[in-house]
Amino acid sequence: MTHRLSRLGLFAVAALAATLVLAACQSEVQDAVPGLAITLSQGGDVIGEGDVTLAAVLERGKPVVLNFWAALCGPCRLEMPEFQHVYDERAHEVTILGVDIGPQWRLGTREQGEAFLAEIGITYPAGTTSDPDVNTKFSILGMPTTVFIHADGRVLRTWTGALNEAKMNELIDELVAG
Known part of the structure; x- marks a missing residue:
């Protein structure tokens, strides 16, 4: 009987964990985006040179796809070429902005x-x-x-985990539609 209860308990814990993971992957939020200062290493010709703020990027009038990544993060490395392709196709509609937070996670240095x-x-x-x-x-x-992020600073959605090009385009379509 206790073996059966243990299995039931493990199943309940696994189900709860799966639910939390899925919720984290696709959280829909309607709050205003927090402030963020970014030191650009590239793309200054697109959004401003040197140090920029997320608020200043949004003031340019386009929605923003803000991607947090790290040089030593395997899933990040897999999705970045997909982001590049979407950027090549849709830069006229949205601003794609990558922010390396690897140093905070001990997943690489700024130089890496x-x-x-x-x-x-x-x-x-x-x-x-x-x-x-x-x-x-x-x-x-x-x-x-x-x-x-909508151009007015409202967060449409936060996605945790790697995105493929099809899902990125789906979410950008939703973002652009308002």
Whole structure:
């Protein structure tokens, strides 16, 4: 009897864990996006040179797809070429902005992040942040994490985990539609 209860308990814990993981992957939020300072390493010609704020990027009038990544994060490395392809096709509609938070997660240095961008040919705007509260502000539970933000600063959705091109386009369509 206790063996059967133990199995039932394990099943309940597994079901709860799966529910939490799925909820984290697709949280829909309607709050205003928090502030964030970003030091750009590339893409300054698109959104401004050097240090920029997320608010200033949003003031340009386009929705923002904000992707938090790390140079030593395997899923991040897999999805970034997909982000590049979407950027090449849809930069006129949305701003794609990559933010390397690897140093905060001990998943690479800023230099490793910049070398990785060059190695795989990423050209969309990208940089780092030294904001110690970035993980809390954006509810980053794992990497990669992508935040889809309306031009007025409302967060449409936060996605934890790697995105493929089809899902990115689906979420961008939803973002652009308003």
